Amino acid sequence: MAVVNMDGEKERVLDRAPSLEVEESFSNTASISPEKSEPDSRSSKRESALLLEVRDLAISFTQYSKGLRQRTISPIVDLNLVAKRGEVVAVVGESGSGKSLLAHFIMGILPGNARVSGELYYDGLPLTRERVERLRGREIAFVPQSVQFLNPLMRVGAQVPVKGKKKREKEKELRDIFARYRLAKGTERKFPFQLSGGMARRVLLASATARGARLMVADEPTPGLDDAAVGEALGHLRELADEGRAVILITHDLEQALGMCDRVAVFYAGTTLEEAPASDFNGDGHDLRHPYTRALWMALPSNGFHAVPGNQPTPDSLPEGCLFSPRCDIATQICFSERPPKRELRGGWVRCHHAA
Numbered sequence: 001m002a003v004v005n006m007d008g009e010k011e012r013v014l015d016r017a018p019s020l021e022v023e024e025s026f027s028n029t030a031s032i033s034p035e036k037s038e039p040d041s042r043s044s045k046r047e048s049a050l051l052l053e054v055r056d057l058a059i060s061f062t063q064y065s066k067g068l069r070q071r072t073i074s075p076i077v078d079l080n081l082v083a084k085r086g087e088v089v090a091v092v093g094e095s096g097s098g099k100s101l102l103a104h105f106i107m108g109i110l111p112g113n114a115r116v117s118g119e120l121y122y123d124g125l126p127l128t129r130e131r132v133e134r135l136r137g138r139e140i141a142f143v144p145q146s147v148q149f150l151n152p153l154m155r156v157g158a159q160v161p162v163k164g165k166k167k168r169e170k171e172k173e174l175r176d177i178f179a180r181y182r183l184a185k186g187t188e189r190k191f192p193f194q195l196s197g198g199m200a201r202r203v204l205l206a207s208a209t210a211r212g213a214r215l216m217v218a219d220e221p222t223p224g225l226d227d228a229a230v231g232e233a234l235g236h237l238r239e240l241a242d243e244g245r246a247v248i249l250i251t252h253d254l255e256q257a258l259g260m261c262d263r264v265a266v267f268y269a270g271t272t273l274e275e276a277p278a279s280d281f282n283g284d285g286h287d288l289r290h291p292y293t294r295a296l297w298m299a300l301p302s303n304g305f306h307a308v309p310g311n312q313p314t315p316d317s318l319p320e321g322c323l324f325s326p327r328c329d330i331a332t333q334i335c336f337s338e339r340p341p342k343r344e345l346r347g348g349w350v351r352c353h354h355a356a
């Protein structure tokens with residue numbers, strides 16, 4: 001159902017019950033006939049490396065508090081992100097900055113009561129509900145945060161969707177993909193509880209890549225792993241990008257991400273504050289554009305743990321002007337009254353009135 005929001009823009013309101021089933025999904029604002037419009041992208045002559053683009057995304061939810069009183073919260077206010085073939089873009093930010101919600105938006109698995117405005121494009125065309133349902137698990141794959149996504153009652157081999165039609169083809173594909181992720185022969189017959197955390201994560205990766213996905217969305221794929229397993233998991237994602245896929249790595253660990261990503265998108269209170277090449281994270285952060293990005297960089301242990309006082313605002317108490325203004329030591333009057341627009345700057349972009 002399309003409605004007009006308070007800014008006069010068209011937005012889509014989902015009117016189905018919330019569900020974690022992948023068949024239940026949002027659709028974005030665009031309306032096309034996907035069957036007619038789907039390009040044969042592998043034969044496309046377009047040179048662009050751009051594969052996915054999220055433009056000016058806002059997501060809100062209406063909640064009931066104290067009986068029938070309604071309130072609207074906006075966990076995503078103004079997000080922009082692009083994913084390019086051959087690159088890893090890291091999405092970093094504190095808990096509650098909108099990282100996982102963005103992943104669910106891209107995969108089309110937002111709860112049914114989400115109100116969405118903004119645009120989502122994949123391979124040059126709007127990623128509609130019908131299109132994402134068709135591409136999910138094939139061209140667009142999700143590596144979830146939790147190994148609980150594995151069905152505990154199924155052998156892990158049966159949870160990897162190989163392409164082959166005949167039994168022998170399937171077995172060979174499975175062997176090949178398990179070998180790629182260093183999963184020993186016989187792993188396919190095990191149940192998830194028989195695997196270590198690292199093995200379970202490798203099964204999730206195998207499952208996400210088995211059908212040749214071109215876009216990988218990895219949502220915090222390394223929690224609970226030891227250093228060696230983290231390096232291995234991130235190394236696999238890097239390999240996938242080097243093979244020409246686009247990888248979105250969602251993480252709260254900037255230091256880990258910088259070891260393998262090409263670009264960094266910094267999220268804060270549901271807004272992308274900056275997108276910067278990974279190489280801009282150096283020295284005292286003078287190449288970075290936004291004070292918050294600089295603060296994140298300087299808060300790393302290797303940079304002396306310089307924490308910024310204060311907290312990220314919650315979705316129901318966003319400041320009127322710049323979202324970072326209550327914590328910013330260079331804020332001026334305009335920062336407290338006007339949200340800074342997105343603007344290009346030095347090979348990246350930023351939302352800050354005073355970035356130079």
Ligand code: SF4
Nearest residue numbers: 322325328335352353
């Ligand atoms: S807009 Fe103002 S308050 Fe916001 S980050 Fe820039 S200088 Fe600081």
